[in-house]
Amino acid sequence: MAGIEKAGAPRSGAHTVIGSSIVIDGEISGDEDLVIQGTVKGRIALKESLYVEASGVIEADIETANVEVSGQVTGNIAASDKVELKADCKVVGDIRSPRILIADGAVFKGNVDMDVKEAKGK
Amino acid sequence: MATTDGTTIIGESILISGSLTGDEDLTVRGRVEGTLTLTRTLVVEPTGMVKAEVQVKNCIIAGIVVGNVTATESVEITKEGRMVGDIAAPRVIIVDGASFRGRIDMGEVDVGTERRVQGATARSALPARPSLRPSAPARAPQRSEAKKAEAPATQPVRPSAQPVRPSTPPAPVAMGSVKRKVIVKTKK
Numbered sequence: 001m002a003g004i005e006k007a008g009a010p011r012s013g014a015h016t017v018i019g020s021s022i023v024i025d026g027e028i029s030g031d032e033d034l035v036i037q038g039t040v041k042g043r044i045a046l047k048e049s050l051y052v053e054a055s056g057v058i059e060a061d062i063e064t065a066n067v068e069v070s071g072q073v074t075g076n077i078a079a080s081d082k083v084e085l086k087a088d089c090k091v092v093g094d095i096r097s098p099r100i101l102i103a104d105g106a107v108f109k110g111n112v113d114m115d116v117k118e119a120k121g122k
Numbered sequence: 123m124a125t126t127d128g129t130t131i132i133g134e135s136i137l138i139s140g141s142l143t144g145d146e147d148l149t150v151r152g153r154v155e156g157t158l159t160l161t162r163t164l165v166v167e168p169t170g171m172v173k174a175e176v177q178v179k180n181c182i183i184a185g186i187v188v189g190n191v192t193a194t195e196s197v198e199i200t201k202e203g204r205m206v207g208d209i210a211a212p213r214v215i216i217v218d219g220a221s222f223r224g225r226i227d228m229g230e231v232d233v234g235t236e237r238r239v240q241g242a243t244a245r246s247a248l249p250a251r252p253s254l255r256p257s258a259p260a261r262a263p264q265r266s267e268a269k270k271a272e273a274p275a276t277q278p279v280r281p282s283a284q285p286v287r288p289s290t291p292p293a294p295v296a297m298g299s300v301k302r303k304v305i306v307k308t309k310k
Contacts, residue, residue, distance in 0.1 A: 021145035026140010
């Protein structure tokens, strides 16, 4: 629960929450923060932050500014700002972002690319 | 946490295309396209737009819904709600100001038994009239044939009647009316 509380602070501005029992098969796109507690398959494209909580399961390619993963992600992540893999998360796929944080306890398998030239913004 | 458990919110700028399933309440302020299946309540807020086949328990529409909505309990279109599509639900509420185009199916309705009774009376009344009309012409030729066979005196009567006809009926409509009158006369 400590991890959820930590993640709760930056989430105050988030308007969109995908609940734990929700399953989305398709594409999610938007210009605001997205909190995922449920399951998403397909593709996620955001201009803001994506928070994958401990109960969240993602089988999708992700394109956002920020990604915080506490749950499971299978797929490639491309973030223009930052990718943060929290403790107890499981991530399989390639990550491309100028800033990548991997916490102690996180499980990750895949390539990391911190080359900034493709990541716009910062 | 800012969010309560058991509630999913789709924000204003979010577009979800594909299938969405779940066992909790869903509030749509953005857009959802594809199919939407919930075991609980769907709320489409005024900024929300749903273009999908919707299957839910309850549905409250204050935004825009395009597509068929099937609810196991109720569908409510509020005064801000706009919907195009078919509704299938035991309870459907459409308030003043709402706009809706489509069909509504409330399933087995109690009013249906009353309609059947009304329909039965209407049907019994309607076929009664046509049944009389065929019987009248059927009688008429029989009698005319009988008259032909009975006496040749009837034949001179007809030629006398024929010259009268072209003068009296100028329009085909009048011809029809004349024919009907003749049939009535033969009845009597």
